[in-house]
Amino acid sequence: MNVISRKLTNIEKSMEILNLHGGTSNIVVISKISGILSTKVIRQALDELQEQMPFLQCRIAKHDRDLYLTTESTAKIPLQVIKQTEFDLQDAVEKELNQTIDSSKYLIKTIVFCNNNSENINYLITKTHHAITDAKSCMVLHEKLFILCQNIQNQQPRTYTNKNDFSSDDLIYVEKFMPKKYFTIQGSIQKNIAILKEIFRNTFNKHQTLESEKKEDIVNFKCGITQRVISPEVAENIIKNCRQNQVSVQGAICAAMLKTVTNHIRKNKKHKIKACCRIGIDVRKRLNPEIEPEKLGLFASNLLLLHNISDEHNFWDLAKEVMQQTNEKLNNQEFFINLQIFEKVFEYFEQIVANPEKIANTVDVSNIGRVEINDNYGKFKLDEISFIPSCTILANTILVAVTSFKQQMILNFATSEPSVSQSTREILANNVISYLTNNLL
Secondary structure, eight states: OOOOEEEOOHHHHHHHHHHHTTTTTOEEEEEEEEEOOBHHHHHHHHHHHHHHOGGGGOEEEEETTEEEEEOTTOOOOOEEEEETTTOOHHHHHHHHHTSOOOTTTOSEEEEEEEOTTSOBEEEEEEEEOTTSOOHHHHHHHHHHHHHHHHHHHTTOOOOOOOGGGOOGGGSOOGGGGSOGGGGSHHHHHHHHHHHHHHHHHHHHSOOOOOOOSSOOOGGGOEEEEEEEEEOHHHHHHHHHHHHHTTOOHHHHHHHHHHHHHHHHHHTTOOOOEEEEEEEEEEOGGGSSSOOOTTSOSOOEEEEEEEEEEOTTOOHHHHHHHHHHHHHHHHHTTHHHHHHHHHTTHHHHHHHHHHOGGGGOOSEEEEEEEEOOOOOBOSSEEEEEEEEEEOOTTOTTOEEEEEEEETTEEEEEEEEEETTSOHHHHHHHHHHHHHHHTTSOO
8 A cells, every 4th residue: 555654844743732732723523413324324434534535544653753644554533432321412522622632543533422222323523633624624524424424325336546546745735835935035034023023912012811710730721612503593684784784794703702702801891902803714715726625734824803992892893893904914914924923833832831821812713604515415414513623722712613504603612711611601602692693782
């Protein structure tokens, strides 16, 4: 068998370091299924999926003090089966958010929840190493798996993939597609200026975050989640309100998060709050050539939006400010610079671990928008799908991961406990939903 191997890029190394620290940043996707789908079919489909995708055949190996992606001796994708009487779904998801992937064996794992006394599956959960994927490609990965399940159930002929057709070029990475100017001397200067600006901002003009509720050593941090589901009817009203006020849904979500958290920080006082909203950016459409979500790989970056927010700050004005800053930073391609800055994680991780509150943003928003994947697979259907990245080491902040599927919006809120407790997270989540559903505007 042909063995594929290449060095991890600096960004991928950073993701591996985060993975080794309690699974931080790995992506968990939860699919709710109705109909007939057995664990036997899932097992066969996982094996076929792994054969078809080079990244899923990889593990991470250390050689000569460096890290490599290699297809040599990679284990099968693990499949854990849980009966619904034995374990709570949220507990299972939180467990995965707080555990490392054994990257020396595999880079993805799978858990299924079955009906009581049945092999019929209700939920499929995957956890994927962030070095090889992003949220959008994780959604497509679920769709590919479901298509394979459908083909197996319909007894369609299996499509074999010749592993010898793969090469290291199939293990694509974002740096290869970035504009060349970012790898010149001028690009290096630009990156260092951006780093100095961040140091200056965090030293002299620091934004505010949620207050740590309990001090703990970082090894005791735990990522906890709270889910809120917005019905299709209410989601349609949100979209309608956004159109009437000439803002995007993304702008409204960020404004709802910012208003909620700054109100909580302010505690009824009348002063402005310096706030930082970190938003996730899909880089795929901004590359030449464009990279489709069907291709695995890490093609996500972020932008940092800075705001001074008073208690009287108009919600829609704030949403417009979010949109204006986002557009300016997109036009300036700051997401490429931020990708290069992220490389520094693997160089300065010990300092980050020692001071996790220093890397916290006021709020963190990851909204992948409408998920355009099929929901009907013959004998079974996909009813819901959502995702959540782990935020184990992100003290003093709250993250929301937003998915729209079948006109329904799912918001998964996450905080690092005990820095921000479950009870606080529940209150904040409720207030965000209130803003979005027009109760507090």
